[in-house]
Amino acid sequence: MLLVNRYKCGYCGACVGVCPAAALELVETWIEVNDDCISCGRCTKICPLGALELTKEAQA
Amino acid sequence: MKCDLVVVGAGPAGSMTAKVAAEAGLNVVMLEKRQEIGDPVRCAEGVSKAALRELVEPDPVWVSAEVKGARIRAPDGTEIVISEDRAGAEVGYVLERKVFDRALALDAAEAGAKVMVKTRALGLLEEGGVLTGVSAQFVGESLKIEAPLVIGADGVESKVGRWAGIDTALKPKDIETCAQFLLLDEGIDDEYCEFYLGNEIAPGGYVWSFPKGQSIANVGIGVLGSKANSGTPVMLLREFVKKRFPEGKILEMMVGGVPVSGPIETTTADGIILVGDAARQSDPITGGGIINAMRAGVLAGDIAAELVPKGEVDKTSLQVYEKRWRETIGKSIARNFAVKEFFVDLTDDDLNRLTHSLDGIDIAQLDLRGLLKVLVRQNPKLLLKLRHLIV
Numbered sequence: 001m002l003l004v005n006r007y008k009c010g011y012c013g014a015c016v017g018v019c020p021a022a023a024l025e026l027v028e029t030w031i032e033v034n035d036d037c038i039s040c041g042r043c044t045k046i047c048p049l050g051a052l053e054l055t056k057e058a059q060a
Numbered sequence: 061m062k063c064d065l066v067v068v069g070a071g072p073a074g075s076m077t078a079k080v081a082a083e084a085g086l087n088v089v090m091l092e093k094r095q096e097i098g099d100p101v102r103c104a105e106g107v108s109k110a111a112l113r114e115l116v117e118p119d120p121v122w123v124s125a126e127v128k129g130a131r132i133r134a135p136d137g138t139e140i141v142i143s144e145d146r147a148g149a150e151v152g153y154v155l156e157r158k159v160f161d162r163a164l165a166l167d168a169a170e171a172g173a174k175v176m177v178k179t180r181a182l183g184l185l186e187e188g189g190v191l192t193g194v195s196a197q198f199v200g201e202s203l204k205i206e207a208p209l210v211i212g213a214d215g216v217e218s219k220v221g222r223w224a225g226i227d228t229a230l231k232p233k234d235i236e237t238c239a240q241f242l243l244l245d246e247g248i249d250d251e252y253c254e255f256y257l258g259n260e261i262a263p264g265g266y267v268w269s270f271p272k273g274q275s276i277a278n279v280g281i282g283v284l285g286s287k288a289n290s291g292t293p294v295m296l297l298r299e300f301v302k303k304r305f306p307e308g309k310i311l312e313m314m315v316g317g318v319p320v321s322g323p324i325e326t327t328t329a330d331g332i333i334l335v336g337d338a339a340r341q342s343d344p345i346t347g348g349g350i351i352n353a354m355r356a357g358v359l360a361g362d363i364a365a366e367l368v369p370k371g372e373v374d375k376t377s378l379q380v381y382e383k384r385w386r387e388t389i390g391k392s393i394a395r396n397f398a399v400k401e402f403f404v405d406l407t408d409d410d411l412n413r414l415t416h417s418l419d420g421i422d423i424a425q426l427d428l429r430g431l432l433k434v435l436v437r438q439n440p441k442l443l444l445k446l447r448h449l450i451v
């Protein structure tokens with residue numbers, strides 16, 4: 001599952017631009033993640049602030 | 061609500077489209093999901109003076125500073141200096157985007173466009189397979205806006221194209237992931253934009269310092285997505301600032317992503333035109349996107365004004381947009397993409413060698429293209445692959 005650290009996020013939309021599943025949306029200062037996320041991890045590597053993290057499904 | 065044209069996004073691309081289309085008589089509605097246009101800023105704010113002047117009359121209210129030129133620093137510290145004035149280089153003005161973006165939206169409003177803030181497009185409306193407008197959320201309430209043509213000017217996080225079946229998702233190698241501080245430091249050069257190259261400083265990108273006057277500058281970094289890891293940009297920027305401006309005071313910080321994908325396959329669909337960052341029209345070498353976004357906006361606004369009254373908004377009719385932007389801004393975007401693909405794999409030694417090869421050559425008056433020409437001439441072997449691009 002994708003976790004967004006809202007205290008770190010700089011609401012820039014870079015993650016939204018790279019998501020191959022169009023699972024992310026930037027709404028003012030927060031990032032929404034929908035069910036289309038395929039846990040590919042692309043967004044976590046792109047985030048300039050390191051605000052995104054993929055956790056194992058078991059923890060979800 | 062009904063209109064002739066919906067523009068999604070009120071950045072430079074959207075506002076120029078809305079302005080040009082409204083001036084030509086279309087009934088235009090421009091949506092902006094943020095409550096404040098232009099804020100938070102995602103930009104280093106550097107533009108070419110000459111190019112900007114062709115699009116809008118410069119206003120001291122949104123010009124923070126004028127620079128004399130650019131300094132490019134190789135990994136070993138060797139410097140190249142390029143002057144701005146003669147050749148219309150890539151830099152010249154450093155803007156105040158918060159004010160600039162709002163001024164462009166104001167121009168659109170004054171031309172007759174309806175501007176709606178805190179209004180987010182949610183998807184496309186369709187009837188019998190034909191696009192009929194967008195669904196949106198206006199301050200939390202749902203809203204339908206009917207129009208035969210929708211302009212996607214929704215920036216790096218663009219969805220309009222995706223809704224219409226255009227895959228605009230950026231691969232990691234096609235985006236620069238960026239961080240920036242507004243920095244106060246005695247060591248800031250108020251007269252020159254600075255670029256620092258090097259694989260340790262900024263893998264596949266560069267560090268910049270764009271002065272805003274009085275020892276304040278946008279000091280930022282772009283790292284190629286494929287060479288970045290979670291949080292790399294802000295970490296490397298902190299390291300750079302610690303070394304170069306140890307006493308520097310950080311007054312603001314921001315992050316962002318810039319498309320460096322080069323021209324994408326298609327930027328139109330039935331009833332849809334993409335402009336600016338949404339169409340991935342930013343420059344793959346510099347990451348500059350303001351001018352291209354504005355130019356594309358002018359083209360799209362003109363074309364909308366021409367085709368909407370005739371009811372010709374299917375993909376085939378919209379090919380005129382593809383043709384016009386690819387023949388103009390598209391040419392340098394395509395060339396610079398190829399150059400970028402080559403440059404991101406150069407070692408620091410290569411970068412140093414290239415810089416040294418300019419020793420004793422007067423390059424002060426060259427623009428980016430001219431500089432590349434000289435580099436290819438001086439380094440025929442190293443830059444063999446670029447020869448066919450630079451003519």
Ligand SMILES: Cc1cc2nc3c(=O)[nH]c(=O)nc-3n(C[C@H](O)[C@H](O)[C@H](O)COP(=O)(O)OP(=O)(O)OC[C@H]3O[C@@H](n4cnc5c(N)ncnc54)[C@H](O)[C@@H]3O)c2cc1C
Pocket residue numbers: 068069070071072073074091092093094098102103104105106107179180181182213214215216217218219238239240280315316317318335336337338342347348349350351353
């Ligand atoms: C760190 C950084 C530094 C940069 N430095 C420079 C530079 O020095 N010079 C330069 O020329 N360029 C620079 N750029 C690039 C430049 O900022 C962009 O190319 C430019 O802003 C593109 O304009 P645009 O109108 O296409 O998109 P944007 O300015 O991004 O505007 C898009 C707008 O659409 C809105 N939007 C998105 N989705 C929706 C929706 N669903 N509904 C309603 N509204 C929506 C957004 O909120 C936004 O306001 C930089 C970019 C970054 C990230």
Ligand code: SF4
Pocket residue numbers: 004008009010011012013014015016026031046047048049050051052315
């Ligand atoms: S890339 Fe990172 S900082 Fe930017 S919006 Fe996404 S989570 Fe936030």
Ligand code: SF4
Pocket residue numbers: 002018019020021022023024033036037038039040041042043044
């Ligand atoms: S992990 Fe992949 S699919 Fe999920 S939100 Fe991030 S980029 Fe999109």
